[in-house]
Amino acid sequence: MDKPKAENKLIVKAVTVKTPTPKPVPKPAPPSDSIVQVLTGIRLLKGLKPDELKKIATHCRYRRFSAHDQIFDRNSSTSDVFFVVRGRVRIVNYSLSGREITLDDVTQGDHFGELSAIDGEPRSAGVRSMTDSLIVALPRADFLEAVGNYPAMALNIMKSMAKIIRISTERIMDLSTLGANNRVHADLLRQALACKGEGNEAKINPMPVHGEIAARVSTTRETVARVMNELARKNIIERKKDILVVRDIERLR
Structure with a gap:
């Protein structure tokens, strides 16, 4: 009697194929012909004629930065001037101990890098992007040519430099004559006056960050927190979600 033939069994193993995660495609920068329209919103270029803006635009290029990207470092040899189209960047320096000192925040419509x-000297401070930012860069030679050719732009530069000198003078006076608590008061007062509405009240939006105030006035976060809590107890300020309401501006003076 013949033995039954062994059945051939087909064994199929399941194989999991991993599909690679697609890399995010960066958003393209706006087309170059839109730079002229963008430049009309830059305060440094106010008063320039359309044909003058168009000539400047031919030398500009878009640059995109993510939050926390370093745009340039202190002592860098770069010399472009930058116009902020969208986002916010921070101008910073560092003490010998490595503590960060905030010099200014630059937002949409403003510029930086003109010094x-x-x-022609190296950068006097570093600049970091605080949010995703779109920036227009203008090379130094083209910037200087525009300043020499367009009186409105030259006047705007002088006004900008005068503003920097005034702010620096105020800060030097604060550091020389005020204690840490009063420097926090002075910083809040400057912010409140910048967004003051009708009456004696102001809404600072977004809510000031303790660490950022501390970096501006050369103190600690703990000191800022203590001063803010004291002002809240006195009903001078009030926290409302992402907004700081200054109830009585005069009491901050």
Whole structure:
């Protein structure tokens, strides 16, 4: 009697194929012909004629930065001037101990980098993008040519430099004459006056960050927190979600 033939069994193993995660495609920068329209919103270029803006636009290029990207470092040899189209960047320096000192925040419509473009010296401070930012860069040679050719732009530069000197003078006086608590008061007062509405009240939006105030006035976060809590107890300020309401501006003076 013949033995039954062994059945051939087909064994199929399941194989999991991993599909690679697609890399995010970066958003393209706006087309170059839109730079002219963008430049009309830059305060440094107010008063320039359309044909003058168009000539400047031919030398500009878009640059995109993510939050926390370093745009340039202190002592960098770069010399472009930058116009902020969208986002916010921070101008910073560092003490010998490494503590960060905030010099200014630059937002949509403002500019930075003009000092090195004017005198050809290395960067006097570093600049970091605080949010995703779209920026227009203008090379130094083209910036200087525009300043020389367009009186309105030259006047705007002088006004901008005067503002920097005034702010620096105020800060030097604060550091020389005020204690840490009063420097926090002075910083809040400057912010409140910048967004003051009708009456004696102001809404600071977004809510000031303790660490950022501390970096501006050369103190600690703990000191800022203590001063803010004291002002809240006195009903001078009130926290409302992402907004700081200054109830009585005069009491901050």
